[in-house]
Amino acid sequence: MTEKVQIPRQESLMGPEIQNPFVHRFEFTVWDYIRIAFMSVTIAPIRIMLAFSILALDWLAAKVGFIGRTEEDALTPMTGWRSKYLQFPVGFLFRCIFFCMGFHWTITKGKPALTSEAQIVVAAPHSTLFDNLLFPALKYPSVVAKTNTGSIPFVGPLVNFLQPVYVSRKDPNSRLNTIKEIKRRCQPNSGWPQIVIFPEGTCTNRTCLISFKGGAFYPGVPVQPIAMRYLTKPDTFTWTWDGPGAFSLLWLTMCNFDNKLELEFLPVYKPSQAEIDDPKLFANNVRAVIANALNLPVTDHTYEDCRLMEHARAKGLPLVAGIVEFQKILNKLGLKLETLQEQLDRFAEIAQSEGYVTIDDLAKYLNVSVSPALEEMFALYDRDGTNKIDFREYVIGCSLVAETANGEETLELAFRMFGGDKGYITSEDLTRILGSSFEMKKEECETLFKLVDKDESGQITFDGFREYAKKKPEYAQLFMTYQKQAAPQQTNGGHSIGNGNGMSKKSE
Incomplete structure (x- = not known):
């Protein structure tokens, strides 16, 4: 495949079809409340006790696997008695934990590729901590994970047992080191298991696929895409930036009679030379394949949008105020995160209308009266004609209108x-x-x-x-x-x- 896969609405600066993929709200019926009340005093407490009991056993088995293992050993694939006698029980107990949570079976479509066929597996959308159920289906591969994951009580040793590639969002060198390590493990006959990567880099509400990070695609090797679907309703799984916390989701999921996850293993995607030379093209085309399988739109939101959401919260604005489709703003206008944070500070000074700027807000900020000249200028920012400017419109306006003219x-x-x-x-x-x-x-x-x-x-x-x-x-x-x-x-x-x-x- 050499040409760019066509997907809806990917190039313009118009607003995305999905305005906020980082928000989740429960939608319960009366029957749901009755079920939750019943399960909370009957089955859910038993489930959670069994799950934590098995987690303790799994933690112990994983800790045994680290006995006598040095830092140098961590640079090589796990072999010997650890691989032969511990990998299966650690993985089996891990699957039992999910069984206790109500994930009695996983629906699969397609066929998992062998490591020789695809060293890297990319799964999307990434939306919840229950996505880890993918690992048993792949016979416990390695994974790319955040640095602090390894220090989580009980869970940390299980993650470390997978020999993950750790990435830090705070370390400026981490991204480059992560890419180097992924390339190293993708060498022919390296002996490393497959690497599972959630290329979106953060959790969404599964209404779209956001921008894929390049880590899985820089090596330029074949990858197997996996489309993930949670079939149980209502949605008690989604754990994202603006919504219920992890404990609430965990408990409500255990209050479901049954939880169903479907994994669709798509055909191995072999990059063309153009995609090997351009990892962004490779990432976009693989994203399009998964999006088409799921019948979902794509957007250019990224983890940086989440950082802007947090910045907006700190400035007293609604979380949604910080969402701009960062990747598109970067590609089209060349604006980096630091610049957007500065503009968000200025926007917060102006916005006095629930996270939006009206013409009266703008007049007050500029210390001028509402006049035909101000109305004409306001219209240049108000791209959708709603008589109010959101932060995204403000950013585009500043770049294409005000700052261009400010010579x-x-x-x-x-x-x-x-x-x-x-x-x-x-x-x-x-x-x-x-x-x-x-x-x-x-x-x-x-x-x-x-x-x-x-x-x-x-x-x-x-x-x-x-x-x-x-x-x-x-x-x-x-x-x-x-x-x-x-x-x-x-x-x-x-x-x-x-x-x-x-x-x-x-x-x-």
Whole structure:
């Protein structure tokens, strides 16, 4: 396969079909509440006691497997008595834990590939801690996991027994080291078991497939895709950023009469030379294969969207305010996470309407009145015409509108427009222009003048004007919008205020 697999809505900056794949809410009927109440006092307590009892035995077996094993041994596949006598009981007990939780069997479609056919297995969507049930179906392969997973009480030794490739989101070198280790294990005749990777990198609500990380695809070797489906309703499995906690999900899942997981083993995907050379293309095409099997849309959300959600929470905004489809914003606009966090800080200053910006919020932030010029500028941000701007629209607007316009030439022209040909702007100059162009009252103009005139000299220099405008790039587009609306004959100091394209010229 050499051409890019076509999937719905993947290229434009329009909003995604799935606005928030990181939210989950329970939808229980009266019958569900009756079932939960009954199971909570009968079967669920027995299930949890049995599960923890077996977990303790499995933990003990895994700990035995580490006796006499050195750090150097961890760099090689597990062999000898550990592999021969412990791998099966550790794995069998692990499957028994899930049996106690109500996962009595796993429905499978297709055929798992041999390690010689596909060293890497990629599974999606990743949505819950119960996804680990995939491991028994694959005869206990290795896995890529977060660094702190190995330190979780009882669970940690079981993960370590799988000889995982650990990745840290805080270590800047971790991503490169992870890719190197995956490549090392994918060498022919390396002796390592298959590596299972959840390429989305974080949990979602299974309404779409978000961007795949490149770790599974950099080695350029065949991979086997697996499509995962939870068939039991209601959904008590999904554990994501905005929703019920792990304990609630664990208990409610044990209150189900039966839990069903379906694993569809898709044909091994062998990359073309174009995909070997371009891991992103490889990742997108494998994602498309799984998405088509599940009949799900794809989006360009990533784990970085979750980090922005947390940043939004810290700023007092709704979690959903931070979701922008990070990968698309990065590809289209080149904006990195740090830049988006700074813009989110500024957005939080403006947004006073439940995580959105209205034209009144924007006017208050810029210390101007609502005017035709401000309305025209607001419309440039309001891409969906809802009369309110979300953070995603704000980011696109700042990149394609305000910051593009916020050059020295625009600011110099605006400074002259406000009477700066003499080298400074007075309060009277500002009041005259703002009053006529933006319909601002004298008191509002004086308030804005004081904000710019930090040294209280009674004059605004170009440096002070530029410093204030740079802090709020929305001003630049506001200036340009007014200049386009201003009459060409309106002059100040022998210069035209505007000629319809934002450029000044000599009066004729």
